[in-house]
Every structure is written in C-alpha cells, then in structure tokens.
Amino acid sequence: MPGEKRSSSSLFTVLLAFGANILVAIAKTIAAAITGSASLVAEAAHSWADAGNEIFLIQAERAAAKPRDDSHPGGYGRDAYVWSLFAAVGLFTAGAVVSIMHGVSALSSEEEDTNYLIGYIVLAAAFVFEGISFIQSYRQAHAKASDAGTNTFEHVLRTSNPTLRAVFAEDSAALVGLVIAFLGLLLHELTGNPFWDALGSILVGVLLAIVAFVLIERNRRFLVGQPGSDRAWEAALAALLEHPEVEKVTYLHLEYVGPERFYLVAAIDLRGNDREADVAVDLQDVEAALEESPWITEAVLTLSRPGAKALVPASVP
Structure with missing residues (x-):
C-alpha cells in the first residue's frame, strides 16, 4: 500500500x-x-x-x-x-x-x-x-x-x-x-x-x-486511534476492488496500529449468490489476501447491508 x-x-x-x-x-x-x-x-x-x-x-x-x-x-x-x-x-x-x-x-x-x-x-x-x-x-x-x-x-x-x-x-x-x-x-x-x-x-x-x-x-x-490518511484509504479501497471476489465496497475504515501498519474493517458485496457457508469462506479468503500486505496487520470483513451505496475511488468521477 x-x-x-x-x-x-x-x-x-x-x-x-x-x-x-x-x-x-x-x-x-x-x-x-x-x-x-x-x-x-x-x-x-x-x-x-x-x-x-x-x-x-x-x-x-x-x-x-x-x-x-x-x-x-x-x-x-x-x-x-x-x-x-x-x-x-x-x-x-x-x-x-x-x-x-x-x-x-x-x-x-x-x-x-x-x-x-x-x-x-x-x-x-x-x-x-x-x-x-x-x-x-x-x-x-x-x-x-x-x-x-x-x-x-x-x-x-x-x-x-x-x-x-x-x-x-x-x-x-x-x-x-x-x-x-x-x-x-x-x-x-x-x-x-x-x-x-x-x-x-x-x-x-x-x-x-x-x-x-x-x-x-x-x-x-x-x-x-488515528485513522489512516486519505491516500492510504484510497489504496485500501483499490486493493479491495481489485480482488476478483469483491463486487463493491460500502464501508471502509483504516486505523493505525503501529508505524505504517493498519487495522482494516470493511463491508463488501461478493460476486455471485453463494451459500452462507461458502460466503464465510470467501470473506476469510479476501481477509487473508489483504493480510499478506506488509501494511495490513489485521483485516475484518462483513457483508454489506442490502441497498448500501458503493464507495467510489476519488479517481473515478
């Protein structure tokens, strides 16, 4: 990041x-x-x-x-x-x-x-x-x-x-x-x-x-608890949206837990209409992928509420 x-x-x-x-x-x-x-x-x-x-x-x-x-x-x-x-x-x-x-x-x-x-x-x-x-x-x-x-x-x-x-x-x-x-x-x-x-x-x-x-x-x-900078927030949002399983992100919070280290919480929509057990596995897979980054100490993901508005990167009009 x-x-x-x-x-x-x-x-x-x-x-x-x-x-x-x-x-x-x-x-x-x-x-x-x-x-x-x-x-x-x-x-x-x-x-x-x-x-x-x-x-x-x-x-x-x-x-x-x-x-x-x-x-x-x-x-x-x-x-x-x-x-x-x-x-x-x-x-x-x-x-x-x-x-x-x-x-x-x-x-x-x-x-x-x-x-x-x-x-x-x-x-x-x-x-x-x-x-x-x-x-x-x-x-x-x-x-x-x-x-x-x-x-x-x-x-x-x-x-x-x-x-x-x-x-x-x-x-x-x-x-x-x-x-x-x-x-x-x-x-x-x-x-x-x-x-x-x-x-x-x-x-x-x-x-x-x-x-x-x-x-x-x-x-x-x-x-x-210091929130992440706008630049870090944009980078985290882009990383989430680049994941093939993620359709949209409706909530994202970054907080510093150390020098150049973040705790990430996000609400996302997954692609497809999988069973509940499969959805849980998919969420854990996305979390694990995020935590491979040297910047993310821990990632916690949940499903978005129905009808929640998608977050849009600042670079997208």
Missing part, C-alpha cells in the same frame, strides 16, 4: 543520533563546568536528555517489529508510540524543566563567566555533529515524504513513524538550541551582563518544552 515506505534506515538514524548526542553531551558538560555558562548547562542537559531518549526510541523500533501472536492479534505496533511517549516526557522533564530552572536561578547570579573561547569551540563542534545527524534524519524524512506526495515537514508531523518524527524534531531543536546558546554566551561576553546567558538557558528550555508537547500530542493521537 503506498503512502509510507517501510525502511530499516530508521534504526540507523536513531543510532547515529545516539552516538552524536553522547559525544556532544560530554563535551558540553565539560565546557559548562569550565565556563559556568548557564546556556551551556542547558545545552548539556538537552544533549543528555536526547541521548537518554534515543534508548527509548531504539526500544520503540524493536517493539514495533515484533510479529503479532495469539495474545496480540493486532500486533505490537502501538508499543512504538508508548516508548516514544516516554522519550517525549523525558525530553520535557530532563531537558526543558532543568534548563528553565537553571536559567531562572542564574538570572540573579553576578558570577562572571570565563573561557568564552572554550564555549564557542564546543558549540561549533556540537553544531557539526548535530548537523550530521540532522542531515541523515532529513534525508530519510524527505525520501518518505516524496513517496507519500507531501512536503518534508508535513510528513514529519503526520507520519505514523514516531522514531522518525522524534529524531527529526530533536535534531532540529538541537541546532536551534545551539544558536540560542551561542547568542546568549556572546551577548554575555559583549555586555558583561549574565542576564543574556541565563535568558539563553530559559529559551532553550522553552524550545524543548514546545517540541516535547508536540511529540506527546502526536503519540497520544496514535495511541487512542
């Missing part, structure tokens, strides 16, 4: 981001200890939060890949949203809250920062590492957006792949946060007023809080 192309590159993107965040977090922590910069403390907290979140995202990828079984006939795909939700909450608590609290406490500080050069060097190096990770996540998102026929940022917001969205959002926030931290450090050096450095820490925290809330809300929607 077209719309979202499954790929093993998601795990590679997460692992790349994890490695970059560990290296950057260590460097930022050392620089924050040397300089005393509130903005660097916020950035260190940001990177440690991101690194910890990647562990949740790796688990999300593993959980979603488990095949369905008798205890979970709908599969384990929604586990990906649970683990991604944990990651988003972690970004808020370990990143946003720590950064804002430290920035607020630093507003009243009169301590002069030193070794600005070390701070600039670490921020520049971090920008390079975070940039490499962002380029990888952007390429993956752009390729999938092209397959889905949407722009990159719209696809990231709407995709059913929570790890792709989380890594892209965290990498984007990391680059913006580094710019904010640089400006806070620079204005502190130019004016001699630690207010700007403290403000940089607060702004980094606000940025992380916004990103965390967006990620939490998107995962919540998929956990409570």
